[in-house]
Amino acid sequence: MKQILLILQREFNTRVRKKSFIIITLITPILFAALMVLPTYLMSRDDEKARNIAVVDLGQRFSNVLESTENLRFSYITDTPIDQLKTTFEKAGYYGLLVIDTLSNNPDPQLTMYAHKQPSVTVLSHITRTLEKEVESRKLTSYNIENLDQIMANVKTKLSCATINISSDGKEKKSSTMVAMALAYILGFIIYMMVMLTGNMVMQGVIEEKHDRVIEVIISSIKPFNLMMGKILGIASVSLVQIVAWIVLTLALSSVAMSFLGFSTDPTAMAGVDPSIAQEVNINTSTNEMLQAIQNLDFGLIIGSFVFFFLFGYLLYAALFAAAGSAVENESDTQQLVLPITIPMMLGLFVMISAIKAPDSTLVQWCSLIPFTSPVVMLARIPFGVPTWEIILSGALLLATFVGVTYIAAKIYRVGILMYGKKATFKEIWKWMRYKN
Amino acid sequence: MCIEAQKTGINLHTISQNTIFANNLRLTSIMNLLETHGLEKCYGNYQALTDLSVAVPQGSIYGLLGPNGAGKTTFIRIINQITGPDKGQVLFAGKPLSSTDIYRIGYLPEERGLYRKMKVGEQALFLAQLKGLDRASATKRLKHWFEKFEIQSWWDKKIEELSKGMAQKIQFMVTVIHEPELLIFDEPFSGFDPINAQIIRDEIINLRKQGTTIIFSTHNMASVEQMCDHITLINKSRNILSGNIDEVRRTHGGNVYSIQFSGNIDSLTNITAQSEAPFEIMHHNSERNELQLRSNLPTTNALLGLLMQHIEVLAFKPLVASMDDIFISAVKEYNQSHGIKTV
Known part of the structure; x- marks a missing residue:
């Protein structure tokens, strides 16, 4: 135990003190924060700039329908021909030239926007929606219905569908598919990334020891299994520290940046959703619902199973990566040995993506039980609600597989680390597994 | 001597x-x-x-x-x-x-x-x-x-x-x-x-x-x-x-001796020509009158006595076998007796 701790300490200290570790730990949150803040910032910058748009209303039927807003100023031009305007509008300070053409028998106008840059969706949707409303109300007026305004007000309907999960004991909870999807994706992806990155670090560490020829010196003082476990746990603690640092720094940086730039941390603004579109899906109510749904998530279960599935998923794969590393002497030789390890993990990722769409499909169900894919897939299923027995079964299978795989990996590792000069084939590794101690 | x-x-x-x-x-x-x-x-x-x-x-x-x-x-x-x-x-x-x-x-x-x-x-x-x-x-x-x-x-x-x-x-x-x-x-x-x-x-x-x-x-x-x-x-x-x-x-020295002598060694070479010779000449430096020979006799005195009958022995020393020789001959001997080819 003391020896495992010594190995763990060495792995941790040498890695955490590396310049590359410090740089990556500091730079990544800056990138993440920038990714969160910049789109909102740019969007608001874009909107702040008031734009002048020249309007030519050929049929004279929509005069002054387009009213200037804070960001868009419409100027109706009547005295200049279109062809001339097309060449001069930019010099005259206009962002674009809108031509409203009307055909004699058609109440709908034909709209054309001339601009040197692609006009933004916000601008176009503002124009079309304003004119649509105008045309609609004109059409309605033409039917000469009495008390039209009142009728319209009565007719107007807005529906939303609340989703409520009923648990087996009959309790009702507000839920949100959006939240579940987002959470599922984030959890599954974090586990995938962590296992792959950290597993690779383990493999490189094993190769380094072999390459530096220090392995036999160490192995004369410590059992190979202890060395392997110390290394795996040490590297896990390094990436745990890194992840915590990333989360804390990203949140801190982005909230500092947000408040510095003067935004509220309103989720609609954060998400960079076009306000007009947001209005259409009625994002305000759904934001409330989402918050409620988030509060209603079983965080105990999610955090608990995240820790469990991450830990044992990582340990399972790390042992395999360690075994692969022990069988080669150079990183360039790892390709063919790593492939069988990464394939189940990749499969897990793909199934996880389909789990977000259909969390109860048979494929997803099976993959959330099979130990090599379960860490990723089960985590993605949990926010949607999974029967307890399935979680327990999946966890038990993972645990049992971890023990078995680690036992076999340790056997390969024990022989592999002392083999020099030849690249191991799968056949040879199979032989090593059957060597007696 | x-x-x-x-x-x-x-x-x-x-x-x-x-x-x-x-x-x-x-x-x-x-x-x-x-x-x-x-x-x-x-x-x-x-x-x-x-x-x-x-x-x-x-x-x-x-x-x-x-x-x-x-x-x-x-x-x-x-x-x-x-x-x-x-x-x-x-x-x-x-x-x-x-x-x-x-x-x-x-x-x-x-x-x-x-x-x-x-x-x-x-x-x-x-x-x-x-x-x-x-x-x-x-x-x-x-x-x-x-x-x-x-x-x-x-x-x-x-x-x-x-x-x-x-x-x-x-x-x-x-x-x-x-x-x-x-x-x-x-x-x-x-x-x-x-x-x-x-x-x-x-x-x-x-x-x-x-x-x-x-x-x-x-x-x-x-x-x-x-x-x-x-x-x-x-x-x-x-x-x-x-x-x-x-x-x-x-014990593995192989009883090799280095001898300086004067006189004619023809009679010695005649002895080695016999079957079951008491010794064999491994090396002969005629300019410096030096011999190296491996004895098959039980004692050093027996060898010395035999030599003295034929030549004037000026110096006589046993050569202790180097570990190199012992190593090589032991490995060879083992491999031969077990039918293994030495590469």
């Missing part, structure tokens, strides 16, 4: 070592620090060790010889508990080898190195702690060694910044830092220039004086002759020759 040992210097050296050895024996009572009985080990179909028994006396320098692939490294790895034997027993200080015995053994493997990207001091501390030392005493001992080798300035350097020879010094240091009772060196001098090799050799002799038992695996026969008290020759997974080095050299 002058009978003298050929390699006077070396023999004197051996004698002085034997005196120390004898002293050690008297002090510690005769015992074997390490004994193995009937060790067997196979990897798949490959037989690495067969019925290997050796006894390493306390306080000795024990040479482990043998061609590549004979099983030396497997043997050493079993003692270091890196791998376990399929059959047989290892006794350390009279008791079956236990897992805490690794703290009493120091091992310098042939495939050796250090973490290239780790600082010297930190690394030495780490390895010393792995061998069971606590941090404080490890630091103290290391400081002492660094002063002794005058390398204090290396403490914060990375191994990759050091030359190979420098790194080897550090490696030697961390091998002995926990003051083990048994030290195992696998090809200790490879990678050292002659000056540094001498420093290490002195260091090893020094350790032995302090009572450390040393097992030495090497191809370098000169260093075996110079340093070892006992040897075991392993070939094709078996112990084919074992014992005190002087005894081995005497």
